Amino acid sequence: MPTLFRFVSLLPLGLLHVMGAAMGWLVFWASPTYRRRFLDNAAAAGYAFAQVRAAVGHAGRMVAELPRLWLGDLPACRIENAECVERAWAAGKGIVFLTPHIGCFELSVQAAASRWGPEHGPITILYRPARQRWLAEVMRTARNRPGVQAVPTALNGVRQMIKALRRGEAVGLLPDQVPPEGQGQWAPFFGREAYTMTLAARLAQQTGAAVVLARCERLPWGRGYVLYLEDLSMPLSDSLDAAVRQINQAMEHTIRQCPGQYLWGYARYKQPRVEQSAEVAA
Template identity: 30%
Template sequence: MSTVAPSAEPAPTFSHRVEYAATRAAVAGLRLLGWRGASTVGGWLARLAYRPIGIRAGVVERQIAAAFPHLSADEVRALSGRAYESLGRTSIETAVLPGTSPADVLARVERVEGWHHVEAALALGKGIIAVTGHLGNWEFAGAYVAARGVRVDAVTRGAANKLFEAYITRTRQQIGMEVIHDRDAVRRTPRSLRENHLVAFVADHDALGLASTFVPFFGRPAKTPRGPAVFALRFGAPVLLMICVRQPSGRYAFFVEPVEVQPTGDREADVDAIVLRYTQMLEQKVREYPEQYFWQHRRWRRQPPDTPPHLREP
């Protein structure tokens, strides 16, 4: 009986190689500017992407207007511009982060609230489920936790360009994080929790291989990963919301808040309740820092078929 060898990953295309080479060259050039200089360039370039280029400008403006209906059209445009600038800064700050010493990472945080929740959770020995969203600088959040000596395993989505994906994986490892691809999360997360690691989920986008549920986000049903809640209930791991947002000084504030987990015996209802809680907590932080949210992503693209017209994707 013959056996069929598993298919290898497809070879990188020419465009993938060009993308990878351009990324490496751009990062090398930006590092010459230093962290603050590179951040400034990133913000400036992203502003151009909004106006005059207009990349996804309609998506951003519609979603901000739906989330904050009290804003005037001029206020929506002003907030949209700041959101582009923030995303540009976050992208470039993340790109030049590898190679930064733990001491320098720690020095870039000017305020920390709730770190005692991390210490208390680690003392339980059951690992930590950390949830965050595309708010502020989520990659820097992982680097900060790792710089404080906590083992961080980040659940991430794979990229179509495997050269770029391998590069991103290496950069995350250089700042102290191990990578769990979302397709492997069900298999690898239990081991990480048993080893008392912190397993980080960016819990406001769909994840391959992890089930989702619909919960309100700014009043509209949004498809949200339920994996963090499932793992928390199955393994008794505490759940913490972690948010890292940029301050006027250019440095960061880091916030940790516990997410309440109250098992009732109804596993499905308990999972949905936890997903709702961490989504509500994230929404509150987005309301505090709306200019630092990733509005370029269509957060309400997938919705239940019975969603009323006025609550569908704006």
């Protein structure tokens, strides 16, 4: 499997996206559970299937492009509105990059690290090691790409993120990810209650770091990507409850910019798993 993974990483991006789109549709029609969740989540956000059908293929593209993103050369990625990041760096308190499961979120951190890492240090991200030994080894190598520092989803990893922000560096999170029990709270997301991480809000509140929203969209026919960046519409609230709701609203806003590339099949409204707590500690 590792050999196949490395071989796939050498294929042209356009071919990977064609293969991935076919795989996405195959899974959509083969799995009634996945298809029902996809349609239900999209409907909750107010979208008919015709409006988000492209997301079926993009879910497969996300999987097919991973070997290239982890082991190959960095694909072409244009950055839009880099000025908001430059303003955040100028404030000197670090940056919390937030992106939902949209487009090529794996490339978001790599592109930002390539652009700002040499001057401002690595971007720290959390990751959960894979259970398969070969995949865990690939991920350990791939997630620590130049300018990216991957830390475990545990208390020690959270502490490293806090230290990075206090050094004036950046961290990256997917705040629409369902956290383990005890590490989140229930908050509205597209009109339905969803268990939502508090980590993103706590990191910004405790360190004074700037919050920057990101979405990395795929261009057609493997022509590369565009990373769109923007500030929160208003400063993050000092209240944790309000800040968590505010971040969910920001994720909704980001997703509505490109609903055809969001992972509508993600189990966003599931019950949280039971796991050792990784609360933010000073």
